[in-house]
Amino acid sequence: MTLSERIVKHFTLWLYGGFVYYCIELLWRGFSHPSMFVLGGICFLVIGALNNHLSMRLGFIWKVIVGTVAVVILEFVAGSILNVWLGLGVWDYSDLAFNIMGQVSLLFFFLFMPIVAFGLWLDRFLRWKIYGINQPKIKWK
DSSP states (O other), rough: OOOOHHHHHHHHHHHHHHHHHHHHHHHHHHHOOOOHHHHHHHHHHHHHHHHHHHHTTTHHHHHHHHHHHHHHHHHHHIIIIIISSSSOOOOTTSSSEETTTTEETTHHHHHHHHHHHHHHHHHHHHHHHOOOOOOOOOOOO
């Protein structure tokens, strides 16, 4: 696969991830912010990288856990940039238990787990359906 084909593939996957995350936010909160589209796409690419580069080393459950940790870290970094540094006020979790600087609540770790699990499945499905990439069988542990 050429560099331009890889760029298009990753951009396409980023678009899917951004769209799905944006829609989840609309369903959950009733509103979203364009930055969440960007962040969702980035998270989806990270989840896809875990799915493909660690597919033989980690089982599905471990990929969900590692992927969720990555999503929480990315959410914290994005919140630190958007809300603290730029002062956009996209979200504030200061009123939630176990929050870190109001940018992420560790309670969301458990909410992100099924989303990450869906993202792992969606990544496999899109790579197979769009690009014809056969994935190895899911290793659960």
